[in-house]
Amino acid sequence: MRSKITKIAATLLLLQLAGCANLGVQPWERDLLAKDEMALDSEGNDLGLDDHIYFSKEGTSGGRAFAGGGCGCN
């Protein structure tokens, strides 16, 4: 099951990189993307606090960045 996921993911990644050349915008088209709410880390504190809650209350953690950084949350 896990190796199947890895294979699918790797294929997607390679396809993605190859297709990347055709995607994207010119520098002068970045007006909307430059908005605060479009930044991936625009709500750093919220995301960090949520991650901590879900790390303590659920069986999986991580995804946006590193899964590391432990605590003995019970």
Add this chain to the structure above:
Amino acid sequence: MAVGRLQVAVVDAIKADQVRSKHMKKTTNIGAALATATCALLHPYASANDILEDWQVDTSLMYYGETDRVKAVEAVVAGKKDFGDEHIFSGKLVIDTLTGASATGAAAQATAQTVSRPSGKGSYTVTPGATPLDDTFKDTRVQVDGQWTQPWSDVSRITTGLHFSTEHDYFSVGFNGSYAHDFYNKNTTVAAGLAYSYDVIKPEGGLPVPFAIKTAATGSSENYDDDDGYDDDDDDGNFSSDERLGDSDNKSTVDVLFGLTQIINRRMLMQFNLGVSQISGYSTDPYKVLSIVNDQGLTQNLVYEKRPDSRTKTFAFWQTKYAMNFGAADFSYRFAADDWKVDSHTFDTRLRINLTDKTYLQPHFRYYSQSAAEFFQPFLIDGQALPEFATADYRLGEMTAYTLGLKYGMELDNGDELSFRVEYYQQSPKNAGFSEPGSLQDVDLYPSVKAVIAQVNYRF
């Protein structure tokens, strides 16, 4: 004659001008008045924040409260400063305190139970039908993180970070490093990173022996003492701690992460992350137990749990952000799988709605589902051989959870941002296929956990 009249007009004009200029000299500091007027025109909401000028500071205070269970208060101060030329330092300080009760893993019973505390000092009674909770988790934790980013070349940058967390029974220290490279005019960014973390667990009362009986656990309804002179129910409080393996143990975690960020078009960007983690060391929860029940469903003993000492986790994460005219939409999906057989799906979406230039509303919905760990058992059956690993911790069992939240943010006159967030989080553990003997059928072995989150943020 036209010319004559013009010349007269011009002379008049000169005279008028001279009168004007004499008048103006009386108005001494036109410059200052003009400067003030310019300020009012260009900077109607000027910020007087000079001291922390180049730092961007985000502070948060959060309350998390489960009905009848754990309550936590967490305070975060995060600061970020650009030292020029894209050399950026960001640091974070987190302090949280935990109070209230947590599920121990013991099964609910149709009758009252008496359970001892982890320290071995004293016990408490559980009402019939209720899930046994342990309320001695009053803890304060301090966490400090630091991160430094700097350019590696025109189109790439490196990041290194340190992490440190401590509480009375747990200590964690770690470092991480990553490299990011931009392609196609920064439309595509590829990143790779590595993290290592070393944790030390020093549980209250020492490390329990796996599957050892938790002292002074009785299954009977009233305080029970037979005539053998042995204080089975510890009403004298004289029992010493259970047999222990030692004071502390440790655990190492190695994470590897690959990420791809791609701008799709003028309104949309996406991120794909893949990660693998390898954990080795003490992964058991020293405070959790399992109930050993007989064929009537009555608890005979409580024993400590045991989890494998290694875990390999993988995840795939996809996120997309879409700019709308009135705000932005954010949607993400994460699939995770590991060799404990805990597989999970997480859907998370936020919709930012800009009400005005300076205020916004943001509803939030999250759905989570996970499958039970291979070694998850809600209880053990008396007489059957003990499995190699077992846990009744519902957080490793089958469950779904959802979060519904709303955030309101506003920009103040001085440019700072204030926001409020309220969320409702409900977990619904499910029966992963275990049949319940006897009286266990009359109790809810999988109660929902409901929590409310309230948070206030201030950014300046």
Add this chain to the structure above:
Amino acid sequence: MTNITRQAPFAIEHKGDHYCGRFCAMASPCELLIDTHDAVLASELITIAQAEVSRIEHKFSRYRRDNWMHRLNHGEGQPVDIDDETYRLLQFANTCFDLSDGMFDLTSGVLRRAWNFNGSDQLPTQQLVDKLLPLIGWQKVVFNPTELILPKGMELDFGGIGKEYAVDCVAKLCTQHAPKVSVVVNFGGDIQVTRPRNKNQFWHIGIESLKDEHLTAQIIKIKAGGLATSGDARRYLLKYGVRYSHILNPRTGYPVVSAPRSITVAASHCIQAGLLATLALLQGQEAENFLINQQVKHWCYR
């Protein structure tokens, strides 16, 4: 659907240690100098600048037929709704009217119906000027934070401060978008520098000036702040050896006489510098004294 008008593309050039972006707007060559090696950032800033200038031009230009200005200037004297930005500009113009004892007057634009400064000797008749005088007078304009009332026949003309205001607005946006990057906003000689350059260097900017009847470029070293030039280098009338500057006295309807040919002033903001230069020109003969009294850095050419 996009709500951003497609702009004519700008030109962008890497010049050794900075980027230079150019486009045309407000009937002037507009230039942005950006102290960075990041081409993407430079492009973003120029895009932002172009969009902002376009917005201001669209909003405050009296040459357009589709903006509120047109409705205002061709109205019957009924109240017109205004927004916060317009209100602030009107308040600024009001302060300037007071500080200049009525010489700086946004309603004096109607005089262009009489005066055409094309370097010829075509002076208007006294009758033509007299007919226009009743249509001038800032004191007749009534406004509050949400409404503006302009009597019928009168006109508002932001031309005197429009370009300097655009420079300051663009500089403000650049500072917000890239607070650590020094940007020079230069719209036809009206300039604002957002902050000193990273290695504390000065920007060296060429200013068109009149020295001995020749148009030359003088190099000015500037670290931060605004610079504005007012003058008649290209707009004047010449009759019987008398040179009539294009700065008109709203009280008389006639040009200010004996004003310097060109004044450049440095102040913390471009619009401030522009106002000081204009106020100085309105002093005619006393221009230099005025500027000395105000203790601002200036260059005067007669």
